[in-house]
Amino acid sequence: MRAVITVVGKDTVGILAKVSTLCAGFGANIIDVTQTVMQDLFCMIMLCETQALSAPFAEFVDQAEKLGEENGLKIHVMHEDLFNSMHRI
C-alpha cells in the first residue's frame, strides 16, 4: 500500500530531513514529495510505499505524530486510498 504523509507547521530548518529520516528508519520508500510555504506555514506532502515497513503501520503513524509534536508540526500519515476515494470518481 501507499501512504500520504502531510506535514504542516512553522517553517524551520531540517523538516524534510527529519521526516525522511523517520521514513528511512521504518523502511518506507519515498516516491514523491511536494512542498510549499503558504502564509508562513510550511506545508509538505509525501507519498511513500509502505509495503515493506519494518514495524506495524500503526506504529509508523504514532511515531510520525510524535515527531510532529516534538517539532511543533502536525504530521499525519494516511492510506492513499482515502484521498483517491474522496476526490476521484
Added chain:
Amino acid sequence: MINTKDILETVAMIQDENLDIRTVTMGISLLDCIDPDINKACEKVYEKICRCAKDLVPVCEDIEKTYGIPIINKRIAVTPIAMLAAACKGQSPIAFAETLERCAQTVGVNFIGGYSALVQKGFAAGDRELIESIPEALARTQHVCASVNVGSTKAGINMDAVQMMGCVVRRAAELTANEQCIGAAKLVVFCNAPEDNPFMAGAFHGVGEGDTVINVGVSGPGVVRAALSKLGKDASVDQVAELVKKTAFKITRMGQLVAKEASARLGVPFGIVDLSLAPTPAVGDSVAHILEEMGLEECGCHGTTACLALLNDAVKKGGVMASSHIGGLSGAFIPVTEDAGMIRAATDGTLTLEKLEAMTSVCSVGLDMINVPGDTSAEIISAIIADEAAIGMVNSKTTACRLIPAIGKKEGDTLSFGGLLGEGPVMPVNRKAPNVFIHRGGRLPAPLQSLKN
C-alpha cells in the same frame, strides 16, 4: 500524485471540522437462537453475538489508524428481541436485555440495539411482554437500546401501542430519574422503521436482512458548515445546494471506503451506508449551524424548514452517487440535546416543539432527544408520538420520537447526559389534554397512496 489542495482539504476536514465515521454497526440475526427455554436462548444469543462480533472493535480501530479517520462508535444491531421472546411464554424478556448487556461488555461496543418490537399492525406473541419490560430493561443495562415501531404507511398506526408507549416512555424516565432520566434517551418510537439503520437508539437487524451485515453511518455537519462559510452571502440557493451536494459526496465516499474495508476484513457482507448528517454536542459539529450558515439568524426562526428541506435533499443527491448502497435513515438529524446550535436555540426559545415537528416533515428522523417537563402526562407523550407517526405515515418516510420526560424538573431546567447524548433545556409542551383521543385505542387507518392528482 493526488492534488495537494485535495489532500490538505481532507486533512482539514478530519482535523478541524470533525469529519468522522459516526458508527460502524454490525447487524446480527438471532433467528437461529430462538428457544422455548429462555436460559438456553440467552446462551445461544451470547455465543452468537460474541462469535460474530469478536473482531469488530479491533478491526475498526485498525482501520482508524490506517486511514486516519476517527470511527466514533462501534455498535451491534440484533433481530427484534420480541421475536425471540415470543417463544418463551410466561418468562420475562429482561433476561435477553441482560444478555445483550453482557455481550456489549465482552466485545467492547458502545451500544447494542434491538430490544425491539414491531407492532404497526398489531401485537403478536411476545410483543406486549417486551414493550412492558422496556423501562426495567433500560434501567438495568447501560448499553442496550430499545425501539418500538408503532406505525407504517402500509399498516396505519397502532393506537393501542401509541397509548402504551406514552406510559413506557414515562416509566423509562422515572426508573432512571437519578441518572438524568437516561432510560428514555435509549428508547425510540418509530413509524416506518428502517431495517438497516446503523444509528442508535433505533437500530435493529430486520428479518429481511442476511445473517450478518456491516452498515456504516457517516457524519460531518462541521464539514458542510465550513464549506458553506466560504460561500459568499450573495450566492444563490442553487449554489448552496450544489456545494452541499459536492461535500456530501466526499463525506459519503469516505463512509463507503470504511464500509468496504470493514466488510472485507471482518468477512461480513457490506449492507448500506447511511448518509445522515449526524451532529454532536462538540463545537463546530452542528446541523443547526449549517442552517444558520445558510442565512438564518437562529435555528428555529421562519425559514428553518425550507433550509432543512434544501439541506436534506442535497445531502441525499450528493451521497447517493458516492456509495453503491444507500439505506438506513439517510437525511439530516435534528436531535436537540446532541447539537450545540439546537441547544442554544431551544434555550433561547427560538426553537420550539411545534417548529421541530414541522422540521421533521422534511428531514429524518423525527422529534429526537427532546426534554419535556417531568409532569407531562403519558397521554400527552402518546399524542406527540401519534402526531409524529402520522407525519411519517402520510409522507411515506421514517419518523420517530425520542422524548425524555425530565422527572422532577420543569421548563427551563436542564438535563445533562454527557457524551454524544449531550445536554439540553426542558422545553415547554402544550398542556391541553388529548386524553379521550388517546384512550380510544384501535388502529388509525393507513392513508390512501393513490389518486394523487
